[in-house]
Amino acid sequence: MTEQFPTPVIGMEIHVELKTKSKMFCGCKNDPFGADAPNTHTCPVCLGLPGALPVPNRKAVEWTIRLALALNCSISMESKFDRKHYSYPDLPKGYQISQYDQPIGHDGYLEIGEGEKRSKIRIRRVHLEEDTGKLSHKEIDGENVSLIDFNRSSVPLVEIVTEPDMRSAEEAKEFGKKLHRIVRYSDVSDADMEKGSMRLEANVSVSEHTEITEDNLPPYKVELKNINSFRFMALAADYEIKRQREARARGEKIPQETRGWGEAKKATRLQRVKEDAQEYRYFPDPDLPPMRFKEEMVASIKKSLPPMPDTYAAQFVAAGASYESADILTDDMATAQLVAEALPLVSDGKIFINWFLRNRDTNAALSAADLAKRFADEKGSKVTDEAVIIEWVKTVVDENQNVVAEFKAGKESVLMFLVGKVQKLAAGKADAQVVMRLLRSQIDQYTRSSVAR
């Protein structure tokens, strides 16, 4: 069965709530999770009262540019807001202010995996919109009702859409984690999956082709929605891939539908069948003048971005760390920054990184300078005092005449053997560079002195 539809095709849509102080189109407090009571962070605008008008939050626009740049996107220098119409009780105006044909960011990418598994996931668009209110469901007097809280209504929301470039559930999970990390590095969102300030959707289908191109994409996709962890996302995608392979192998047509993850049954379950193509009737929002960004503004936002996880990871790998270690160290920016700052201050990066990871909890609280000092203290600072080292060197040369002879005969490689002997005497604390230099000069001197003798 697997052979018939070997290739999973997965694209993702991620929503991220920006942590601005105020909402996207009004001055209400943007803190739906911290609100004392429902519907208290509301005003005419986010309740969609008659006559109310939206005015966009400058910071939210700048932060969307920032996030788009962090995701290697091009910026639409001319951008605008459009109305996206659909009817749902949590959508107060009957339309969502979103972006249609001029998303703030477009054509970016993000890389996941290492070595041969390294792959580039293309990002189609990064656009800014407003969040909806929040629905909860309840039974009141025997009647099933939905309750609506508009504290979340019009919270700035960035939507990131990828191309269908992921080929396994594992890749989807890895993409999600990487994106999460970049959002956090960009410092524009809490990106808290539990609180819903980062929300994942995956579009999953399986294909009979081994190479996927624009032209042979599967004729359907199943949308996995309302999944609040990377692990569940991977489980759901894996389940879907298997389910779809089996169904398609049986010759079934898979309907365009939305499914969620049922943790109890460890299975995806149908949420909604999309009968008609959505008819959103987008048009430019006449209440909001268009945006035109200046090159200098975009450049200055770009300049303000910190190094991204990949930059740090490359630095750590170059210092001798494994991919796994680099991955762990770059999980949060503060740690990555600390390690990167400490690296030039320590004598052996690889040993330092391994040592750091073994004592991560206590180390993370230190400054880079303190960290380097502690590393030096704990690992024993290198003995660099030549007067001390020369005594060990003399002893080793005296005691290893045969090896010295081999070295003199041109067998360079034995030098490391002698270095090891010295370190044994020095309990590993001698500076290797100094040891090597002194060994060479000592052997040289020894030869001359013995001739003189």
Added chain:
Amino acid sequence: MLLDLSIRELQAGLAAKKFSSEDLVRKCYENIAREQPRTNAFITIVDKETALKEAKEKDAARTPSAPPLYGIPFVLKDSFATRGIRTTCASNVLRDFIPPYDATVYRRLREAGAILIGKMNMDAWGHGGSSENTDFGAVRNPWDIERVPGGSSGGCAAGVAVRMAAFAIGEDTGGSIRNPSAWCNTTGLKVTYGRVSRYGCVAYASSFDTVGPMGKSVEDCAAILEATAGNDLHDATSAPVPVPSYTAELAGAESFIKDKTIGVPRELFGEGLDPEIRASIMASIDVLKGLGMQVKELSMPLFDYGLPVYYLIAPSETSSNLARYDGVRYGGDRSNFTEETMRRIMIGTYALSAGYYDAYYRKAQKARTLFIAEYKRLLSECDVLVMPVNPTVAPKVGELMADPLANLLADVYTVSINPVGVPSLAVPSGFTKAGLPIGMQIVGKMFAESLLFQIGHAFQSETDYHTRAPKV
């Protein structure tokens, strides 16, 4: 009668303690008692004692530096949010809606010391040109109660015409201030788009909607605009353009307008225009000529496309703006819309839907670009354009409602202004033999309100049409 006085005269009388705000407010309620049953101009009348109390407070707190509208009674079209006072937009959907906030224009008028008397009847959501498409009973024209007052701000015009308030604030999306002003013999200004904040004004077609003054004279409108215009941080489309002292700029209007050129687009005076209206506008142009203005005949080949552009974009935007009325947070559900409103929503929904978007909505937005260029060209060849407001006099109640298409055609001279954004001043220009009012529009460049006021004021200095009130 006291309320026949201009705002300037009223303010002078108040300052000299010849009469009080309380007197003015009492007079309004006297007129309301007599005229409201005839005209049905109000939807909500502010409780008399409340208004009188406010007037007394204003009288007591009056200082010599009181602003021009201080203590002056006014009314609002019922499309403006007024905290604690219901705002229906003449629709059953909002029959019981009490806004918890104030429209910017209302806030500014309150801050200027003006006193709200009531909320005026209209075509629901602005959908109409006769003030019959209302769930609160059709408004009647005080000049002939068998006839409509025009719309959609019909209650405002009727109310000012019979002095139930000193002035009104209307809203014009395709003629809604100018059309009833012409048919009720009042003066009304459709402002430059962005001149006055739309915040708190129930949206009909957002990119056309304008909030403007309606009054007994050009001079009054200038005073009202001065108090209400200006940038508003709550309306992203409001213009960060300084507000001139419109009233001060009226001084010496006649010398200023001398040698300015009037453009007369010939296409607007052709077939379909009532001969009496044509004659009235031509005679008015002669008055302006007499004031030293030049007249130039121009051509506006796009004219016929004005209605299609308007009736594609406005319904599209209204289908979107009215999507919020779902009965969840306020108001009744969508079964409460009138058939006229449902039709407009459906036309707009259709024009925006996949497969029709390019041929209708997008095409109209392109045509709009051509209209903007057309007006720019015309207004580079002259200083202002003069044209009729309506092709006919006010029709009898029921005539327009019978035929949805005829309803649209009544707006032929006013609708093409709004997609362009330029200001247009409607002034009384005469009467038919039967005694029905006729109006003329003076159209200017963006933010040329001052010039329009100067011309209109000079015209009203030469004519007395605007001073005539219907027989009561």
Added chain:
Amino acid sequence: MNAQMPELSISDVKKVAALASLPVSDALAEKFRPQLLSVLGFVGEIGTLDTEGVVETSQVTGLENIYREDVVEESSMFTQKEALQNAKRTHNGYFVVKAVIE
């Protein structure tokens, strides 16, 4: 491009009504159909206008980059009572609707 008389069946009318969330009965759809057709025919005249190479205008202000700063505006925020005061149905500070299933 010439204006074409649009086609609009009763089911099209119903479809548009559904899209606009308007409760339009069969009888009302019958009544609306010719009315909508006459309006669509009239506005369809726009098709005869040459707009080759013309850009669209969706607003006339010429304004760009109009923003508010990221500041909380406490004075505009409602109390829960104000937020709910016009609702037909509320419960414990929430608006209430018949159950919707996502």
